[in-house]
Amino acid sequence: xxxxxxxxxxxxxxxxxxxxxxxxxxxxxxxxxxxxxxxxxxxxxxxxxxxxxxxxxxxxxxxxxxxxxxxxxxxxxxxxxxxxxxxxxxxxxxxxxxxxxxxxxxxxxxxxxxxxxxxxxxxxxxxxxxxxxxxxxxxxx
Amino acid sequence: xxxxxxxxxxxxxxxxxxxxxxxxxxxxxxxxxxxxxxxxxxxxxxxxxxxxxxxxxxxxxxxxxxxxxxxxxxxxxxxxxxxxxxxxxxxxxxxxxxxxxxxxxxxxxxxxxxxxxxxxxxxxxxxxxxxxxxxxxxxxxx
Numbered sequence: 675x676x677x678x679x680x681x682x683x684x685x686x687x688x689x690x691x692x693x694x695x696x697x698x699x700x701x702x703x704x705x706x707x708x709x710x711x712x713x714x715x716x717x718x719x720x721x722x723x724x725x726x727x728x729x730x731x732x733x734x735x736x737x738x739x740x741x742x743x744x745x746x747x748x749x750x751x752x753x754x755x756x757x758x759x760x761x762x763x764x765x766x767x768x769x770x771x772x773x774x775x776x777x778x779x780x781x782x783x784x785x786x787x788x789x790x791x792x793x794x795x796x797x798x799x800x801x802x803x804x805x806x807x808x809x810x811x812x813x814x815x
Numbered sequence: 816x817x818x819x820x821x822x823x824x825x826x827x828x829x830x831x832x833x834x835x836x837x838x839x840x841x842x843x844x845x846x847x848x849x850x851x852x853x854x855x856x857x858x859x860x861x862x863x864x865x866x867x868x869x870x871x872x873x874x875x876x877x878x879x880x881x882x883x884x885x886x887x888x889x890x891x892x893x894x895x896x897x898x899x900x901x902x903x904x905x906x907x908x909x910x911x912x913x914x915x916x917x918x919x920x921x922x923x924x925x926x927x928x929x930x931x932x933x934x935x936x937x938x939x940x941x942x943x944x945x946x947x948x949x950x951x952x953x954x955x956x957x
Contacts, residue, residue: 679837679857680856680857680860682835682836682837683836683837683857683858683860683861683864684836684860684861684863684864685832685835685836685864686831686832686833686834686835686836686837686838686861686864687832687836687860687861687862687863687864687865687867687868688832688864688865688867688868689828689829689831689832689835689836690828690829690832690833690836690861690864690865690868691864691865691866691867691868691869691872692828692868693825693826693828693829693832694825694829694865694868694869695868695869695872695873695876696821696824696825696828697821697822697825698873698876698877698882698888699872699876699879699882699883700817700818700821700825700882700883700884700885701818701821701822701825701882701884701885702881702882702885702886702887702888702889703885703889704889704890704891705825705829707829707917707918707919707922708918708943711918711922711939711940711943712943712947715940715943715944722819723818723819723822724822726819726822726823726826727822727823727825727826727829728826728922729823729826730822730823730824730825730826730827730828730829730830731826731827731829731830731833731919731922731923732830732922732923732925732926733823733826733827733830734826734827734828734829734830734831734832734833734834734923735830735831735833735834735839735923735924735925735926736926737827737830737831737834738830738831738834738835739834739839739926739927740926742831742834742835743834746927747834747837747839747840747924747927748840748842749927749929749931750840750841750842752841752914752915752931754934756913756914756915757914757931757934757935757938758934758938759910759913759914759938760910760911760912760913760914760915760916760935760938761910761914761916761921761934761935761936761937761938761939761941761942762910762938762939762941762942762945763906763907763909763910763913763942764907764910764911764914764916764917764918764921764935764939764942765910765918765938765939765940765941765942765943765944765945765946766903766906766942766943766945766946767902767903767904767905767906767907767908767909767910767942768903768907768918768943769903769942769943769946769947769950770899770902770903770906770946771899771900771901771902771903771904771905771906771907772891772893772899772900772903773891774907774917774918774919775862775911775917775918775919776829776917776918776919777891778904779862779865779866780862780865780866780869781869781873782891783866783869783870784865784866784868784869784870784872784873785869785873785877785890786870787891788896789891789893789894789895789896789900792896792900792901792904793900793901793903793904794904796901796904796905796908797904797905797907797908797911798848798908799908800904800905800906800907800908800909800912801848801908801909801911801912802848802849802850802908802912803912804848804908804909804911804912804913805845805848805849805912806849806850806851808912808913809845809849809852810851810852
């Protein structure tokens with residue numbers, strides 16, 4: 675691992691914090707990606723700003739990957755089932771639990787919400803146990 | 816008009832942040848979650864940096880009478896830690912551990928033009944739609 679890996683990580687984290695602050699101070703909205711995506715799919719009356727946020731995210735990704743990135747982001751191999759099962763559980767779970775890493779993590783912890791802290795501790799724990807099982811018990815890689 | 820511009824710009828910064836911090840690399844995220852393997856602390860710096868900003872800035876922002884371009888702040892109102900919150904968070908964590916993607920990085924990783932994020936995002940949408948269906952079904956039966 676590169677010695678200064680934490681500098682872009684911290685800088686990226688700060689940008690995410692600034693983005694969430696902007697959305698709150700100007701629009702009064704919480705930058706929770708799972709909620710924004712779910713609301714952009716056609717069930718919410720105010721889906722337009724959500725769709726633009728998602729478009730912005732992709733544009734930001736393009737700007738990074740094809741502009742700023744020193745080397746292309748690695749794409750490690752993965753089977754199709756981890757993506758299908760993982761994606762489904764992330765989609766269902768984040769709606770049932772009202773948030774993901776951004777809504778409960780970045781914004782909820784920022785608001786000092788105990789409910790969000792409980793969610794963060796829960797999803798980090800189950801994620802770590804899952805990786806332990808897939809990598810070290812089932813040795814799926 | 817102003818609000819749509821902010822939504823686009825804020826999304827752009829968010830996506831840029833996820834790219835710069837390497838969260839669109841599944842291996843980084845899985846490396847962080849793999850606490851008994853060769854642990855990768857990257858995600859800690861990303862979440863730490865983001866929360867450092869929101870924890871300070873939100874205190875001031877939420878003292879404003881209203882947002883600059885909107886009438887009210889739309890904040891989550893549920894105060895209690897209930898079963899759906901914990902069950903949902905637990906399922907999300909399992910899915911995150913299996914795929915290495917949470918919603919934000921999964922979507923931004925679409926720019927890598929590879930099939931993995933594409934399949935992940937499609938399944939994510941199906942999962943969200945399934946919850947929506949499950950919720951309307953339980954509401955109808957009450």
